[in-house]
Amino acid sequence: xxxxxxxxxxxxxxxxxxxxxxxxxxxxxxxxxxxxxxxxxxxxxxxxxxxxxxxxxxxxxxxxxxxxxxxxxxxxxxxxxxxxxxxxxxxxxxxxxxxxxxxxxxxxxxxxxxxxxxxxxxxxxxxxxxxxxxxxxxxxxxxxxxxxxxxxxxxxxxxxxxxxxxxxxxxxxxxxxxxxxxxxxxxxxxxxxxxxxxxxxxxxxxxxxxxxx
Amino acid sequence: xxxxxxxxxxxxxxxxxxxxxxxxxxxxxxxxxxxxxxxxxxxxxxxxxxxxxxxxxxxxxxxxxxxxxxxxxxxxxxxxxxxxxxxxxxxxxxxxxxxxxxxxxxxxxxxxxxxxxxxxxxxxxxxxxxxxxxxxxxxxxxxxxxxxxxxxxxxxxxxxxxxxxxxxxxxxxxxxxxxxxxxxxxxxxxxxxxxxxxxxxxxxxxxxxxxxx
DNA sequence: GTCTATAAAAGGATAGAC
DNA sequence: GTCTATCCTTTTATAGAC
Numbered sequence: 001x002x003x004x005x006x007x008x009x010x011x012x013x014x015x016x017x018x019x020x021x022x023x024x025x026x027x028x029x030x031x032x033x034x035x036x037x038x039x040x041x042x043x044x045x046x047x048x049x050x051x052x053x054x055x056x057x058x059x060x061x062x063x064x065x066x067x068x069x070x071x072x073x074x075x076x077x078x079x080x081x082x083x084x085x086x087x088x089x090x091x092x093x094x095x096x097x098x099x100x101x102x103x104x105x106x107x108x109x110x111x112x113x114x115x116x117x118x119x120x121x122x123x124x125x126x127x128x129x130x131x132x133x134x135x136x137x138x139x140x141x142x143x144x145x146x147x148x149x150x151x152x153x154x155x156x157x158x159x160x161x162x163x164x165x166x167x168x169x170x171x172x173x174x175x176x177x178x179x180x181x182x183x184x185x186x187x188x189x190x191x192x193x194x195x196x197x198x199x200x201x202x203x204x205x206x207x208x209x210x211x212x213x
Numbered sequence: 214x215x216x217x218x219x220x221x222x223x224x225x226x227x228x229x230x231x232x233x234x235x236x237x238x239x240x241x242x243x244x245x246x247x248x249x250x251x252x253x254x255x256x257x258x259x260x261x262x263x264x265x266x267x268x269x270x271x272x273x274x275x276x277x278x279x280x281x282x283x284x285x286x287x288x289x290x291x292x293x294x295x296x297x298x299x300x301x302x303x304x305x306x307x308x309x310x311x312x313x314x315x316x317x318x319x320x321x322x323x324x325x326x327x328x329x330x331x332x333x334x335x336x337x338x339x340x341x342x343x344x345x346x347x348x349x350x351x352x353x354x355x356x357x358x359x360x361x362x363x364x365x366x367x368x369x370x371x372x373x374x375x376x377x378x379x380x381x382x383x384x385x386x387x388x389x390x391x392x393x394x395x396x397x398x399x400x401x402x403x404x405x406x407x408x409x410x411x412x413x414x415x416x417x418x419x420x421x422x423x424x425x426x
Numbered sequence: 427g428t429c430t431a432t433a434a435a436a437g438g439a440t441a442g443a444c
Numbered sequence: 445g446t447c448t449a450t451c452c453t454t455t456t457a458t459a460g461a462c
Contacts, residue, residue: 004445020329022235025437036447041439107329114327114381116233116320136389149394153386154405158375162413165374168327173366176349181362192367196413200375203412217427238455249428254457429462437454444447 005043007033012054017104021051021111021120048119055112055127058098058105063131065094070134084142084198091135092163092193099167100186110168113160144202151205159197166193218256220246225267230317234264234324234333261332268325268340271311271318276344278307283347297355297411304348305376305406312380313399323381326373357415364418372410379406 011033015024026040026047044050069090073082099106112124136156143152166189173183184192224246228237239253239260257263282303286295312319325337349369356365379402386396397405 018329019331020233020235022233023330026439027437036445038440038448039446042445047438110327111329114324114378116231116324117236118232149390150397150401151405153389154397154402155409157378157382157386157389158406158409161374161376161378162371163374165327165370165377169370173370176366176370177362184363184367188363189367192364193371195416195418196368196371199416200409200413203408205408239457240455249430251430251458252428255427260456427462429460431459431461433456433458435454435456438452440451441449442447443449444445 004033004035004039008035008040008043008050009054009057011035012050013102013108014104016051016054017107017111021108021115022117026050051120052123054105055108055123058102059109059127062094062098062109063128065097066091066131067134069093070138074138081138081141084139084201085194087135087138087142088159088194088197088201089190093190095163095167096186096190096193099170099189103170106167106170110164113164114168139201147205155201158200162193162197217246217248217252221248221253221256221263222267222270224248225263226315226321227317229264229267230320234321234328235330239263264333265336267318268321268336271315272322272340275307275311275322276341278310279304279344280347282306283351287351294351294354297352297414298407300348300351300355301372301407301410301414302403306403308376308380309399309403309406312383312402316383319380319383323377326377327381352414360418368414371413375406375410 008029012024012029015029015032018024027037029050030037030040040047040050044053070087073086073090076082095106095109098109112120112127115121115124139156139159140152143155147155177183221242225237225242228242228245231237240250242263243250243253253260253263257266283300286299286303289295308319308322311322325333325340328334328337352369352372353365356368360368390396
């Protein structure tokens with residue numbers, strides 16, 4: 001049964017998200033999956049192999065979809081390249097889809113971005129290197145002239161931060177809403193991200209003019 | 214010697230930042246500090262107590278400074294309350310100061326924001342509850358009319374995300390710069406954060422108008 | 427306050443039967 | 445593929461001498 005393998009991955013995903021990658025033992029994962037202790041090593045070789053398996057299962061399709069959308073956006077653009085909004089949308093939308101379908105895993109992706117453990121940092125680079133490079137190039141091209149290098153990298157980094165905290169702490173939105181309204185999700189959440197970040201990215205370097213003298 | 218206590222806190226701060234709170238044993242911390250294994254329990258009672266000690270030492274002054282600045286900004290404002298920029302500045306500046314003086318600890322704060330372990334989540338609420346509530350109220354008041362509740366909480370959350378990722382992954386900026394320029398820090402970094410986030414917060418709900426028909 | 431020594435538990439990993 | 449049993453290491457925590 002390859003079903004056992006899936007059961008292990010599912011339990012690992014849930015528990016890693018709930019307690020952090022370093023906060024869960026392999027034994028606990030297998031217990032939750034109702035699977036014998038020896039089978040994690042049988043299927044994944046080691047604890048690290050299990051972690052890689054959990055991450056790869058969903059990150060590879062995520063990256064593929066992001067790159068597919070970016071290719072589309074760039075193909076449809078003129079010689080100056082696409083404007084910033086559709087580029088951001090190609091970056092955000094697949095991640096927000098994942099947040100809707102596999103919220104536990106979305107938390108994991110965010111945690112991987114801020115992880116300290118050297119092995120996880122390395123894995124992060126392996127998994128996201130191409131995507132981050134292609135999108136950061138596309139975003140740079142789409143920004144107005146007059147921004148300095150430091151401003152561009154800062155803003156690109158801030159943009160990433162909005163997504164990462166949304167992936168890790170999406171449930172905080174419901175707390176902040178305190179039942180007074182529905183929290184945005186799916187397409188609406190993508191739209192909020194694009195609006196916020198494109199405004200931030202293209203803002204004039206000096207910021208808003210003061211209210212009035 | 215209360216110096217021993219400080220040595221333990223310093224080593225814990227450094228190692229927690231380098232490997233994650235769950236990735237370091239108390240023994241490793243004490244070894245790095247050159248301190249006997251038994252002394253962590255003598256001073257802090259337990260592993261959890263040590264974590265609390267590390268966090269409290271710097272978060273309490275950080276919060277106090279943030280609230281002091283917010284009080285100032287609100288006292289100087291008219292009856293409609295202060296505009297969004299100085300409120301953001303009061304929130305960001307003390308954190309960026311901390312990033313300059315104790316970069317390891319800044320990483321820790323960020324990790325605490327996205328932490329999964331229930332004990333850490335609880336501690337996070339204890340430590341930041343008042344500050345987050347006061348600032349989110351001030352920011353809400355400063356936003357233009359016409360934003361819906363979901364839009365307001367989303368944007369406030371995005372704003373927090375820009376800061377958190379800056380605290381946890383500040384060193385990524387240097388990687389992105391690849392030696393071509395100096396990465397912003399201190400006052401300049403605060404200015405970038407304020408510019409990006411105030412533009413995002415006050416953006417019209419529909420986003421930028423498309424380029425031209 | 428600082429040390430040694432040790433208890434008690436948990437975790438990763440594997441051997442070998444079925 | 446799945447199971448039991450076991451090994452080895454690491455870790456938290458504490459007792460008690462100095």
